[in-house]
Amino acid sequence: TETPKIEGIPEVPGLPFLGGLVALGECHARKAKEWSEKYGDVFQVRLGRKRIVFANSYASVKDLWITQQSSLISRPKFHTFHGIVSTSQGFTIGTSPWDASCKAKRRAAATALNRPAVQTYMPVIDLESAVSIQELVNDSQKRKFGINPVAYFQRYALNTSLTLNYGYRIDGSVENEVLKEIIDVERLISNFRSTSHNWQDYVPLLRYFKGKNEKAVEARKRRDAYLEVLLKRLKDDIRSGVDKPCITGNILKDPEAKLNHEEIKSICLSMVSAGLDTVPGNVIMGLGYLSSPHGQTIQQKAFEAIREVYPNNDAWDMCLKEEKVPYITALVKEVLRFWIVIPIGLPRTSIGDMTYNGAIIPAGTTFYMNAWAANYDPAQFTDPEAFSPERYLNSAPEGTPHFAYGAGSRMCAGSHLANRELYAAFVRLICAFEITEADRVEDRPILDALECNGIPTSLTTDPKDFKCKFRVRDEGLLNGWLEKSLGDVKM
Numbered sequence: 225t226e227t228p229k230i231e232g233i234p235e236v237p238g239l240p241f242l243g244g245l246v247a248l249g250e251c252h253a254r255k256a257k258e259w260s261e262k263y264g265d266v267f268q269v270r271l272g273r274k275r276i277v278f279a280n281s282y283a284s285v286k287d288l289w290i291t292q293q294s295s296l297i298s299r300p301k302f303h304t305f306h307g308i309v310s311t312s313q314g315f316t317i318g319t320s321p322w323d324a325s326c327k328a329k330r331r332a333a334a335t336a337l338n339r340p341a342v343q344t345y346m347p348v349i350d351l352e353s354a355v356s357i358q359e360l361v362n363d364s365q366k367r368k369f370g371i372n373p374v375a376y377f378q379r380y381a382l383n384t385s386l387t388l389n390y391g392y393r394i395d396g397s398v399e400n401e402v403l404k405e406i407i408d409v410e411r412l413i414s415n416f417r418s419t420s421h422n423w424q425d426y427v428p429l430l431r432y433f434k435g436k437n438e439k440a441v442e443a444r445k446r447r448d449a450y451l452e453v454l455l456k457r458l459k460d461d462i463r464s465g466v467d468k469p470c471i472t473g474n475i476l477k478d479p480e481a482k483l484n485h486e487e488i489k490s491i492c493l494s495m496v497s498a499g500l501d502t503v504p505g506n507v508i509m510g511l512g513y514l515s516s517p518h519g520q521t522i523q524q525k526a527f528e529a530i531r532e533v534y535p536n537n538d539a540w541d542m543c544l545k546e547e548k549v550p551y552i553t554a555l556v557k558e559v560l561r562f563w564i565v566i567p568i569g570l571p572r573t574s575i576g577d578m579t580y581n582g583a584i585i586p587a588g589t590t591f592y593m594n595a596w597a598a599n600y601d602p603a604q605f606t607d608p609e610a611f612s613p614e615r616y617l618n619s620a621p622e623g624t625p626h627f628a629y630g631a632g633s634r635m636c637a638g639s640h641l642a643n644r645e646l647y648a649a650f651v652r653l654i655c656a657f658e659i660t661e662a663d664r665v666e667d668r669p670i671l672d673a674l675e676c677n678g679i680p681t682s683l684t685t686d687p688k689d690f691k692c693k694f695r696v697r698d699e700g701l702l703n704g705w706l707e708k709s710l711g712d713v714k715m
């Protein structure tokens with residue numbers, strides 16, 4: 225292996241050559257959890273030539289990712305993603321090893337995504353949530369068996385990211401071709417980034433078999449096409465003085481920003497891709513849960529909680545200005561915990577020696593966070609299998625509420641934005657609709673964070689298709705809200 229066995233950390237036995245790759249199977253989070261029951265919360269496993277330390281409980285993740293965060297600050301490189309998919313646009317921030325360039329990129333992203341900056345982006349969230357809700361209203365009349373919510377919220381997340389980053393949104397319905405192309409390609413690439421989908425990442429010999437590489441090269445070409453169009457368009461607009469304010473525009477125009485072209489492309493790529501597989505997964509599966517029988521009780525409580533704070537029907541507007549309905553904040557946290565959309569977080573590499581249970585883990589070790597197992601750890605969460613926003617209300621424990629955004633030094637840079645997108649989406653959806661389950665049993669969602677995933681080996685959850693029904697609560701009120709938010713955007 226690239227790194228020798230670590231003394232004092234239990235090791236999962238593996239096959240010669242492949243190590244634990246075969247046993248890891250399709251559902252990595254579940255298998256790792258099973259291993260942890262036998263070998264302990266933190267174990268090491270050899271995958272091909274790579275040695276991985278896996279953390280599987282809330283306490284061990286907290287210890288390694290938070291308490292020892294200054295050592296756990298880098299990211300490993302993988303053959304398929306770094307060597308093939310990323311050769312043209314550079315690595316995303318989330319896949320860049322820690323160095324001066326990564327630091328500069330992360331700093332730029334953090335500035336563009338901090339709390340005060342995010343507050344100025346709320347008009348975008350206003351428009352995009354209204355567009356999706358209007359289209360749900362229109363389509364509900366045509367689709368009496370219910371609606372598959374996926375496309376509406378992929379567009380919500382993608383258009384929000386595009387407008388923030390380039391000052392540009394994709395007009396038109398969820399059937400739009402450009403929209404579909406970006407979503408399809410980013411999804412394809414997300415699959416190349418999984419923990420063990422690509423055995424050639426772990427077993428170099430397999431790189432001689434070309435099949436998968438060709439797919440990766442094709443994904444790269446398709447991604448280059450739209451990323452270059454988007455950036456060129458912004459640059460042309462800046463040149464002719466007609467650009468709209470946006471994150472990349474600010475960076476391009478800032479003489480102080482010491483970022484080169486590669487770094488700017490990498491930031492753009494991070495912005496476009498990071499929110500695209502994550503925010504929709506949470507909204508969609510959140511809706512799936514709300515449509516279920518127990519979800520009816522939760523919707524009722526949420527609706528009453530909203531009415532209590534905003535008795536004058538102005539929650540639609542106020543959800544953009546402030547976050548004052550604790551039940552919805554709790555609902556968002558529970559959606560993030562329960563529907564963990566990156567079950568095995570983005571991998572990390574240590575830059576200094578670390579310790580666990582007295583063992584010394586040498587610098588340069590790769591770590592995987594089993595965020596799914598940590599989010600369902602009964603030592604931290606009472607009745608973890610239950611979907612319960614109430615757990616985050618009065619007696620919520622201090623500290624990190626869940627590990628959906630990772631933790632520590634390389635935690636998600638977009639968490640404020642994502643939280644605002646989720647909060648606004650749920651307030652508005654619950655104000656607009658009663659969400660109920662599809663009539664046909666086979667159309668209903670699978671209410672399990674791992675089983676709901678159509679591609680179990682993917683980095684991010686790709687929800688299996690399901691339908692639910694949206695019944696408008698009050699047409700007059702909703703039309704008034706929508707008219708104001710949509711402005712002159714035609715639907």
Ligand code: HEM
Pocket residue numbers: 317318319320330333337385494495498499502503506565566569570571572627628629630631632633634635636637638639641642
């Ligand atoms: C619900 C939505 C989201 C979830 C669940 C999510 C989750 C994550 C996770 C698990 C990581 C890895 C953290 C770690 O290693 O500890 C991450 C990194 C990152 N996320 Fe998010 N994310 C979301 C939305 C966003 C959005 C909307 C943006 C920006 C527009 C964003 C930007 C980033 C960036 C730039 C990183 C890389 C940070 C680094 O490596 O230093 N994320 N995210």
